[in-house]
Amino acid sequence: MIEDKNQQRTQLSDLGEFGLIDHLTKHFKIKQNSTIKGVGDDAAVLNFDKKKVVVTTDLLIEGVHFDLSYVPLKHLGYKAIMVNLSDVYAMNAKATQVTVSIAVSNRFPLEALEDLYAGIETATKIYNVDLIGGDTTSSNTGLLISVTAIGEIESDNVVYRSGAKPNDLLVVSGDLGGAYMGLQVLEREKEVYKVNPNSQPDLEIYSYIIERQLKPEARQDIVKLLSDLNVKPTSMIDVSDGLSSEIIHICKQSKVGCDIYEEKIPLDPQVISTCEEFDIDSTTVALNGGEDYELLFTISQDDFPKIKANPNLTVIGFIKEEKEGVHLVTRADTRIPVKAQGWKNFNS
């Protein structure tokens, strides 16, 4: 799959660290006025004038967060940027810069890193952010990507996780569970490929959910939409670990409870049909799947008329007093306590 034996292979050791960084980043253009000095000195220099600065960072590790047997490096580079920008947007901020550090083993030729950086460059172009620095080193095993994203925001506009109030509405952008079901399809195809490397899978009917897994988009557009609609959420978080985990974060930090309505959770038809095919409950997938990179936020009921007609936004719940707890109200009208699934990485 990814490691095409016929591709040109240039050894990384032929370039050295500085040659490698230069080679990989020379095509990147500076786009933001706030970037005074990007790659090439001990540190980047930025100017945010009187705006506030937001900073977030995430690690992506081969074998833990991605499997190169079915993740193209170009998509991986793109996704590594999305994962981080999503956190900037979850503060209601504008993303402006990223740093990208990578550790790679010698099994990766230069051409593989060029693919990775092509994806990073595409992401920085589309999302209008500058690559301003990073580190490149060898690893004894696989590939590791560490991204730090920086954004700017007027002080009054920052949205924390902690501002939800009883009677607020809980709203989510887009739809949920697609990235998780895309992963299930890709994992199944990997097993098929092991048995029969000549199989030609037809993944057309899974195109949406596979794209949700391999090439997610951070919801910059939702931040702009809310601004255009003159809606400032009372709290916001991005859906990276799964809806239930994110709702619990908001409720815990805002000291509120919440009812989530199962029937309201937005699901793409491909998610529903693939859940049926895999015999998995689609609500469980939406609650615990993760990696959707949608925005989950609360708004005052006064703002409901402004968002109700928008197909990108779905009201899925209602904020209550803290003592009421966090519950899923099922289609059968039973109330089930919502629990975070916790962190599975250390158990795998």
Added chain:
Amino acid sequence: MIEDKNQQRTQLSDLGEFGLIDHLTKHFKIKQNSTIKGVGDDAAVLNFDKKKVVVTTDLLIEGVHFDLSYVPLKHLGYKAIMVNLSDVYAMNAKATQVTVSIAVSNRFPLEALEDLYAGIETATKIYNVDLIGGDTTSSNTGLLISVTAIGEIESDNVVYRSGAKPNDLLVVSGDLGGAYMGLQVLEREKEVYKVNPNSQPDLEIYSYIIERQLKPEARQDIVKLLSDLNVKPTSMIDVSDGLSSEIIHICKQSKVGCDIYEEKIPLDPQVISTCEEFDIDSTTVALNGGEDYELLFTISQDDFPKIKANPNLTVIGFIKEEKEGVHLVTRADTRIPVKAQGWKNFNS
């Protein structure tokens, strides 16, 4: 050595990601006015008013950058911060915040990470910086630390690598080669330990160079000193990869040449005696050793009277026209072209 079999072992999976981050960071205090929101939301929120912001990032990887058989985790945490603050100081800036991401395999118990974070906390206290975020995940192999450091500076005070002018003086803080020779001693002791685990090495006579390797200090004090002396360097870089590599960076980016005087290179007596013991040329060690985290900078000759009496600063060279090239002037008065040693990591 480091992995004491008797120590208490708490499995990381007992805590989960959020429990782990909370546990490791709960003792950290916010010290900087510019930190509005640190750990605990999708991103940190910072306020630099009208100051400029500098950002730098570095990866440290087990087996490439450190060997846990002789590097205590507490020192490693401290050093990971120093490596990054050093880049902030090399811009002539004040370090204000750091993010720390770690990837760890299951072989590390919670207590090991507590040691690592104790070192990080000590560094943030002494250097007055805030831990504002990070990511914690599992790895399939060893330990990896990714740090991003942020600093602030008045626009006019930024010092780039590119400002050196012919006739400027080349100055270095502290002394060079210690970290490299400390590493040679530690590597030798590791081999001795393999043969005889009961050996009790007396490392007292190497105490300075071992400390230079295990617990380096970033030269925050030099930035303050230069400010107090009213000296603004024309260019500056930190000595992380070795003196020759850093001089070449300054010369290339400033489009100048340079003569470096071998007899002027500051060496600690322990470096000289250990070089003799190991039969290594001390000038070669100073030029190519790396990890000294001293500051290398150029100043106008007009500023020479202000620095000449300072024991922390040594004039080691003279900036010339670009066409003159970069040379080491030896004690025997021969001129040897200086070449960067390049990047050895990918060859190892």
